[in-house]
Amino acid sequence: MGIKVVRRPKLSFTERIYLGPIVKGLRLTIGHFFGTLTDVVLRRKQHERKTATTMQYPEERWDFKDNFRGAPVLVSDQFDRMKCVACQICEFVCPPKAITIWPSEFDESADDVEKGVEKYPERFEIDMLRCIYCGYCEESCPEEAIFLLQEAELVGRTKEEFVFDREKLLAMGGVREDRALKWHNK
Amino acid sequence: MSGNGNVTLTIDGTEVTVPKGTNLIEAARRLGTHVPHYCYHPALSVVGNCRICLVEVEGMPKLQIACNTEARDGMVMRTRNERVEKGREGVMEFLLINHPLDCTICDQAGECKLQDYAFHHGAGVSRFEDEKVHKPKNVSWGDRVVFDSERCILCTLCVRFLDEVAGTDEVSIDARGDQVTLIVKADGKLTSPYQMNIIDLCPVGALTSRDFRFKSRLWFMQFADTICTSCARGCNTTVGVRDERVLRMVPRHNADVNGDWMCDHGRLHFAIANDDERLSVPRVDGRGVPYAVAAQRAADLLREAGDSAAAVASPFMTNEELHVLKLICDAAGIEKRLFLNPVGPGDELLVHSEKSPNARGAALLGFEAVDQDCEGVQEIDVLLYVTPREGIALPETVEARAKRRIVFAFHEREADVLFPLTTWIEKDGTVVSAGDRVQRLVKGFSRFGSLLTERAALEMVLQALEAGFEPAATPAQAFERVAAALAPFEGLTFTGVGAHGAPLGRQEVPA
């Protein structure tokens, strides 16, 4: 392997005074300037803008696709009954171990459906700081009791605030219809 | 042709010779071939009612059940081909027709043969579209066993165990057709002291333990193959542990000790391991101190006292711990070496009348069994006292005969030097069980992070007494020291003792 000498190209006079490229550059930037200025002056919405790409965050939000994976939450069925039966499969598959469940057994005061289910999560906690939103919990849940919301904006001041308990998760999750109602037919 | 009461047959193209009378499941097991089965158990009579163990035998037009077919000379059997798989798939489909989708709440999930075989032999889908049959669920069979009739596949293992092994014959099949179920004959409650073995036997989740119910899924637990220390039998067990908690204890097969069973008392006897109130640091005059400080103080007391000290050991200690205690006695010149030996009623099956695991080891190491009056111990200066786990304890009046006390105990108490006691699941070591059999304890976890075993604590005391002493680096090394010091241990190694124990040598064992 010999030494290869790369010679600088000899510049012509017009190239050496740079004027052409400078003008070209100035034209480019001023084009963008007026493009954005027009966007701003006309108060265009994000998807209508020609050049300005910045999202005005609190007013404008992301348009998530349907398969977006946000915060995992618990859901209730149409009879306002917690679907989770504390099988702990989500706790098992959770890669960062964000889910912790303390299972318990319904006592004598439970109604007929609850007695059929027998088992429920006495405490159900998801540490949203550990959660990586992989969706394995939703995928593995045999009771369709845990779902990922399209919610990406979780705010808090302390680590403890990010450990969401059962009540908070249920409140966030709302209702999803249970069509099988297998525990009702016990 | 093979003589001597043996027969030779061909299984999946491989010849194997087995004793006459062996069934095909056991014959296949010799080749390492697993024939699926629910109702068959080697220790119980064969009924052949689950039908999953179908195999093909040449010359027989239909598939045969391997459990109830005796091996014959020249028999040619196949455990896996398309026909067999189709047969098993059909059996699985029948078993699953009325089986509820309870896996999410079923404690058996993870060790359920129905799950395993559905995975390996099942079709994966159900063609059954009608309402499943509903039967009683969550039925209490007393305060230890919970029965779920929907999950039951009527293999009758529980019926046969209680009849043939426990001898109480308490459960039978009731009703007919799709309403068939199991019932407890008398007043609906089981009474056998061995009743919880039917929970282990049950191949599905029909029988679950009231104690373990919903505590943890199987896959969260870690397991330690150790032994039970409730009596001198030393039943081999597998202890399930999660987060420094003992969650359950189940028997482990050992043909020489406990077969496949253990008593309910031993099985449920682990509360002390989960006790949060236990002592977590050594104390000197009531103040928490590091182990080294407590060991130094104990050594000082023992050295001053010399012959006017007495050592009272516990038969719950391992051979290794007792050996170090013996060395301490030698070093400090303690002549009174005693141990408290709890006894109680036994039975013919497994429960032994010695209510501790290692009274034999203590005797071998030169400690004298005494009752709690301790006549031999009168006015002494120092008492070195390792409290037994339960069953017997020195009365205060006896303890009061000593001016100073060095005590190993689970809980806070009056003593000059107080060391925390550890439970059987927190240490490695060996004991001498009934029948002079050396068996190993295997550590499942250590509590409170910094808790030392009695061996380590005693070794620190011995180090403070004798500058030259080096603590054993590993459990194996500690065992080697015991084996070297005791003639009956000759020829035994730590690995040789292994998971199933080994009998002591021929030497005479003092009673």
Add this chain to the structure above:
Amino acid sequence: MIWDVLGKLLHAFLVVGLVLPLMAALMVWAERRVSAFMQDRLGPNRVGPAGLLQPIADVLKFIFKEDVIPGHVNRVMYVLAPLMVFVPALIVFSVVPYARGMAIAPLNIGILLVFAVSSLGVYGITIGGWASNSKYSLYGGVRASAQMISYELALSLSVIPIFLVTGSMNLESVVAWQAQNVWLLLPLFPAFIIFLVSSYAETNRLPFDCPEAETELVAGYHTEYSSMKFAIFFMAEYINMITFSALVVTLFFGGYTLPFLELPAGLWGTVLSGCIFAAKVSFFLFLFLWVRWTLPRFRYDQLMDLGWKVMLPACLVLIVCTAGVRAFIWPG
């Protein structure tokens, strides 16, 4: 007499103490928004309408920041340096006629004062870089002194043809000459180019901001500065930009006048002239930003080559030519 003095002081205070800093603050806002627009962003648009109050927020932040003086600096020089840059920047503006008859100090030697005082600014930068006792600051300071001295030559020489043409160093007269004849841009286009390029170098603006050169020197001469002291450096740069824009307008673009427009007499004429001046200055300020967000920085050796090998000879040739024209072809 006393009222005369007080009036002049008030005038000076209003322009130098109020209008210029306000303009500088506005320029900071403009720079951020213009740069954002050129890069398809939006820039600061939250504080006040269109983000116009952003400079106030910035200033408040600077004021309330902890005033850190690093332990390794020469304290006296370190504190003085920002002021040594800031004060000359303010003074230079005083000779500029920013509206008809309005200049704080309408001196006969106006342009000389400009060069005399603006040269002092380099001391502040060099001393700031030296007093910081940090290698980046020192490099920045050394670069600044060399660069500014080099381009001062071209800058001053490029103005000489103007005086050859107009025959006066009084800026008011230069404006008047242009109003009567023609914007000096036309006859002296090469001088305009040289003056413009040199003024970019003098104000340390891209493409000649080698003394700051954040990719090479962290922040150049003000690396070690923070809070208000940094803000003063910052303000000085923007005031310099305003001053030099004003000078370009005055020298080459007819100052506050427009061709073919007779300014009405009285107050309205003065206000109108001020507006014309402001509009012209605004364009050149925008040019400063425009160029900054378009062109990359020159390498330092390229910068020196340009100054000594191109600008300086070009100026000399231009002076000789202009003098020749004045002497032989078109004697005034």
